Amino acid sequence: MPRPFRRPRLRSTAAVCTTLSALAATSLVSGTSPTGPDRAAPCALRRTGAHHSEGLDTWNAAYPRPTRRLDAAMVFLSFPDAVPRTTPAELTADHFPATSRFFERSSYGRFTLRPHPLGHWIRMPRPSTAYAVRRDWNPVRRSAYLRDAVAAADPEVDFSRYDVVYFVADPDAPGVDSDATKVVNLDTPLRADGRDIRRVVTVFERHPPDRLVLAHETGHVFDLPDLYQRPVDGKGDWDTYVGDWDLMGSQFGLAPDLFAWHKWKLGWLDPGQVVCVRSLGTTRVTLEPLGAGPATPVTGAAGVPVFGLGHGTKLAVVRTGPDSVLAFEARGPVGNDGSACRSGILVYRVRSGAASGGGPVRVIDAHPHTAGCWEGSVYPPLADAPVGLGESFTVPGEGVRVEAESRTASGAWTVKITAG
Numbered sequence: 001m002p003r004p005f006r007r008p009r010l011r012s013t014a015a016v017c018t019t020l021s022a023l024a025a026t027s028l029v030s031g032t033s034p035t036g037p038d039r040a041a042p043c044a045l046r047r048t049g050a051h052h053s054e055g056l057d058t059w060n061a062a063y064p065r066p067t068r069r070l071d072a073a074m075v076f077l078s079f080p081d082a083v084p085r086t087t088p089a090e091l092t093a094d095h096f097p098a099t100s101r102f103f104e105r106s107s108y109g110r111f112t113l114r115p116h117p118l119g120h121w122i123r124m125p126r127p128s129t130a131y132a133v134r135r136d137w138n139p140v141r142r143s144a145y146l147r148d149a150v151a152a153a154d155p156e157v158d159f160s161r162y163d164v165v166y167f168v169a170d171p172d173a174p175g176v177d178s179d180a181t182k183v184v185n186l187d188t189p190l191r192a193d194g195r196d197i198r199r200v201v202t203v204f205e206r207h208p209p210d211r212l213v214l215a216h217e218t219g220h221v222f223d224l225p226d227l228y229q230r231p232v233d234g235k236g237d238w239d240t241y242v243g244d245w246d247l248m249g250s251q252f253g254l255a256p257d258l259f260a261w262h263k264w265k266l267g268w269l270d271p272g273q274v275v276c277v278r279s280l281g282t283t284r285v286t287l288e289p290l291g292a293g294p295a296t297p298v299t300g301a302a303g304v305p306v307f308g309l310g311h312g313t314k315l316a317v318v319r320t321g322p323d324s325v326l327a328f329e330a331r332g333p334v335g336n337d338g339s340a341c342r343s344g345i346l347v348y349r350v351r352s353g354a355a356s357g358g359g360p361v362r363v364i365d366a367h368p369h370t371a372g373c374w375e376g377s378v379y380p381p382l383a384d385a386p387v388g389l390g391e392s393f394t395v396p397g398e399g400v401r402v403e404a405e406s407r408t409a410s411g412a413w414t415v416k417i418t419a420g
Contacts, residue, residue, distance in 0.1 A: 243382030291335025344386030
């Protein structure tokens with residue numbers, strides 16, 4: 001579900017991250033970590049019953065896994081109380097190819113989202129105002145909307161052909177609320193063309209829409225959680241958990257590429273691209289920039305663009321408890337992160353028992369007394385969170401220290417992680 005982009009206020013104190021139990025893992029070789037399919041396994045948190053759990057030891061089969069081409073139906077809904085002022089072609093162009101390109105870059109070419117727009121309007125049986133569309137939508141009215149949409153579209157859409165369904169409402173109809181765009185998970189699936197429809201993306205965006213909003217909602221279709229917090233009174237900061245650093249936190253972020261943890265969960269990183277730091281002592285890891293893929297240039301040590309990255313180590317992990325880890329990845333203005341405020345090693349905590357919206361991922365600020373990119377960041381206090389080149393940082397309460405020692409000629413980062 002999208003949320004408003006509100007310019008943040010300057011914080012007076014550093015954000016305090018939840019202190020968890022001391023390191024539980026007890027063995028590993030220091031130095032270069034071994035390659036092989038199981039080197040990351042000890043740090044793969046178990047999936048829990050939390051909604052959109054960040055556990056990744058198994059895949060939740062209720063969701064399509066984006067490790068192949070997936071086909072998406074786009075159905076455009078008009079209403080008796082409004083004449084559309086836009087065309088389905090214009091609304092398709094609002095979201096594609098931008099959404100597909102985001103996922104292609106983020107997945108290093110491992111996933112293709114192919115849209116199938118219907119090309120004309122499907123008339124709903126009731127006025128737009130009859131459905132009382134809003135952010136916190138009445139379940140009865142929402143169910144009526146979805147039933148009507150499926151029934152109206154079914155004569156022209158073979159739902160059995162599609163992995164993802166987008167119902168796109170006429171943005172100018174009087175009863176449409178752009179704040180209501182979201183993924184609806186159905187306890188009782190709708191049935192059409194011999195297929196159970198278990199979730200639908202309901203799109204109510206204005207024209208033109210919020211940036212990357214459809215990519216955010218599609219992330220939920222793949223079992224990714226909301227990483228923003230929703231203030232109780234609606235007036236506080238939404239982005240204190242992860243700031244600009246993941247699409248599931250904010251579609252407006254300067255560096256919205258998905259966390260390496262999410263890429264591991266989705267199947268876009270091989271086990272050999274993840275290092276599990278399992279012992280007390282020091283481990284050195286060479287981390288490729290998260291946004292660097294096989295055809296994405298990064299700036300090398302000599303200031304020359306370098307191609308060919310994308311198959312090396314992307315993520316280092318320290319286990320901190322039964323359902324928690326610290327994650328380390330290299331971020332900078334590459335790929336989907338082209339507008340990143342700072343380059344360096346981003347540190348964040350992952351908890352598999354925390355539900356969507358409950359802070360399952362929290363970025364840890366290596367510069368708690370400063371901020372960055374006030375002109376564009378969704379939450380400037382975290383915009384400069386990464387550990388910069390030549391800097392070191394000790395994670396509060398964990399006894400884990402990270403140092404960004406140097407960069408290689410190819411643009412990768414040499415990182416020293418000391419646990420204990």
